Amino acid sequence: MTNMFVRNIVSLAKLFSHYHKMAGKSNCIIGEPVPRVTRSAIKRKFSSSIEQNIVLSTDNDTKESEKQKTLQTPPKNSVVKAESKGKVFKKEKTTEQETCNPDVAGPNSKSRGKKAKSEGSTHENLKETEKLPKVIKEKVIKSAKTASEPSGTKSAVPKPEMVIPEIVIPINKPYIKREDGPSPWNGTIKYDNKIFLGAHISAAGGLENAIKNAMNIGASSFALFVKNQRQWVSKPMEDGTVERFKAACAENNFSPHLILPHGSYLMNCGSNDPTVLAKSRANLLDEVQRCERLGILYYNIHPGSSCGKGTREEAIKSISDSINWVHDQTPGSKVSIVLENMCRQGFTIGGDFSDLAEIIQQVFDHSRIGVCLDTCHALAAGYDLATSQGFDSFLEEFERVIGFRYLVAVHLNDSEGEVGCHRDRHASIGKGKIGIEGFRRIINCPRFRDIPVVLETPFISDDHYKQEILLLKSLAESGTICA
Numbered sequence: 421m422t423n424m425f426v427r428n429i430v431s432l433a434k435l436f437s438h439y440h441k442m443a444g445k446s447n448c449i450i451g452e453p454v455p456r457v458t459r460s461a462i463k464r465k466f467s468s469s470i471e472q473n474i475v476l477s478t479d480n481d482t483k484e485s486e487k488q489k490t491l492q493t494p495p496k497n498s499v500v501k502a503e504s505k506g507k508v509f510k511k512e513k514t515t516e517q518e519t520c521n522p523d524v525a526g527p528n529s530k531s532r533g534k535k536a537k538s539e540g541s542t543h544e545n546l547k548e549t550e551k552l553p554k555v556i557k558e559k560v561i562k563s564a565k566t567a568s569e570p571s572g573t574k575s576a577v578p579k580p581e582m583v584i585p586e587i588v589i590p591i592n593k594p595y596i597k598r599e600d601g602p603s604p605w606n607g608t609i610k611y612d613n614k615i616f617l618g619a620h621i622s623a624a625g626g627l628e629n630a631i632k633n634a635m636n637i638g639a640s641s642f643a644l645f646v647k648n649q650r651q652w653v654s655k656p657m658e659d660g661t662v663e664r665f666k667a668a669c670a671e672n673n674f675s676p677h678l679i680l681p682h683g684s685y686l687m688n689c690g691s692n693d694p695t696v697l698a699k700s701r702a703n704l705l706d707e708v709q710r711c712e713r714l715g716i717l718y719y720n721i722h723p724g725s726s727c728g729k730g731t732r733e734e735a736i737k738s739i740s741d742s743i744n745w746v747h748d749q750t751p752g753s754k755v756s757i758v759l760e761n762m763c764r765q766g767f768t769i770g771g772d773f774s775d776l777a778e779i780i781q782q783v784f785d786h787s788r789i790g791v792c793l794d795t796c797h798a799l800a801a802g803y804d805l806a807t808s809q810g811f812d813s814f815l816e817e818f819e820r821v822i823g824f825r826y827l828v829a830v831h832l833n834d835s836e837g838e839v840g841c842h843r844d845r846h847a848s849i850g851k852g853k854i855g856i857e858g859f860r861r862i863i864n865c866p867r868f869r870d871i872p873v874v875l876e877t878p879f880i881s882d883d884h885y886k887q888e889i890l891l892l893k894s895l896a897e898s899g900t901i902c903a
C-alpha cells in the first residue's frame with residue numbers, strides 16, 4: 421500500500437512536471453519551455469483511477485493549504501473558500517483544458533474531444549450561460565461548477581470556489597494618454613539609464629522569499645508569481661506577507677518598477693466561452709489587486725487566444741474589455757497590465773505587434789497598460805533578433821506599431837526554434853538561435869534600460885542563472901551600465 425502510494429506520488433510529480441511545461445504545446449495561452457511528451461502518454465497517466473482525483477499543486481500551495489483550515493476573509497470582488505488540507509485532492513485542469521473549449525476543431529481535437537466527454541455535465545450546464553449578455557451572473561457559473569464536482573469524494577470538506585463578480589464592461593470613457601518615457605510613474609521613480617538584469621524566481625514558502633532568491637543570483641530585477649499560477653483560487657494574501665515583501669524590497673533596493681509578476685497560465689481573456697472568460701476576468705482582477713497591495717507597478721499577462729472559436733477581432737475586443745473592466749474596478753490603482761508578445765502559435769493573440777497595438781488602442785487608460793517583449797517569442801513569431809538587419813527592423817516596427825513608450829519589461833530568452841517557427845521553446849542565453857551576438861545587440865540597445873530584463877531560460881540551478889546574468893553583463897560595452 422505504501423509502495424503504491426509512493427509510486428503514485430512519483431508518477432504525479434512527473435505528470436505535474438509534464439503539464440507544467442505542456443502549456444507551450446497548446447494552441448492557446450502558452451507558457452515556458454516544453455519537453456517532448458506525447459498526448460497519449462499524458463492520457464495513459466490520467467487513466468489510472470487514483471489520479472482522477474488528485475490536485476496538482478505547487479509546494480507553496482500545499483504548505484499554504486496545510487496551514488489553512490478555516491474560511492478566509494473574502495477580498496472585495498472575489499470570495500475564496502478555504503481549500504481542504506492534504507488528503508482529498510481534486511484534479512487540476514491544464515491551461516489548455518481551461519482556456520479553450522475542448523471540442524475546438526484542429527490538430528488536437530481528438531484528445532480534446534475525449535476530455536470533453538468526461539466533463540460532459542459541466543459543458544451541458546455551461547451552454548446555458550452562453551445565452552447571457554455581457555453581464556455574467558455569478559449564480560449560473562457557481563451552479564455549473566458545483567454540478568461538475570465529482571460525487572462520492574469527501575463531501576463534508578469545503579471545496580475551493582470562485583465567486584465571479586458581475587461584469588459590466590465600461591464603454592465610451594475618456595482616454596487617458598500615456599506620456600512618453602519608460603514609465604507612467606515619472607517623479608516617483610529614479611531612472612538611472614542602466615540595465616536591470618534578473619530572472620523569474622521562485623517565491624515558494626512565502627512571497628518575501630522571492631527577494632532573497634533574487635539576491636542569490638545577483639539579480640537587480642525579477643519576475644515571480646503572486647499566487648499559484650495553475651489554480652484559479654488561492655487564499656488571500658495575509659497582511660504580514662505584504663509587509664514582509666515590501667520591507668524586503670526596500671531593504672534590498674528593488675524599486676517597484678523592477679518587479680514583474682507573471683499572471684496565471686489559466687487565464688484567457690480572449691475566450692468566447694463565458695465561463696472561462698468570467699473566471700479569467702475575476703482572476704485578472706484578483707492578481708491586479710494583489711500587485712496593488714504589494715506595491716508592484718507592473719503585472720504581465722499573456723493576452724489570450726480565440727482558440728479558433730471566434731475571430732481575432734472578437735478576441736482582441738474581449739481582452740481590451742477585460743482590461744477596461746479591471747481598470748474600472750481598481751480606480752486610483754497604479755498597476756499597469758503588461759501584455760506579452762507571443763509567438764503566433766495556434767490562435768494566440770499577440771504574436772503580431774499589431775495585435776498588441778489594437779488591444780492598447782481599445783483600452784481607455786493608457787497610463788495603465790504596457791508591453792513586455794519576450795525575445796524568444798519575438799524570434800519564433802518571425803522577428804529576426806539574431807541578425808543586425810533583423811534587429812533594426814524589429815526596433816523600427818515596434819516603434820511604429822506599438823511605440824517604445826509602452827515597453828516596460830523584457831523577458832530575455834534564447835529560442836530553440838528557428839525564426840518564424842511559431843514554437844515557444846526557450847533556450848539558455850547563447851544556446852539558441854538568437855545567439856551571443858544577438859544578445860550583445862539587445863543588451864547594448866538603449867531601449868531596454870531602466871526596465872526589468874528578466875530571464876525565463878530553462879531553470880537548471882540558481883548558480884546557472886547567476887552565470888547567465890554574468891555572461892550578459894560581460895556583453896555590455898562602454899556606455900551600457902548594468903545595475
Ligand SMILES: [Zn+2]
Pocket residue numbers: 450451682721722760
Ligand atoms: Zn509569459
Ligand SMILES: [Zn+2]
Pocket residue numbers: 760794831876
Ligand atoms: Zn515570457
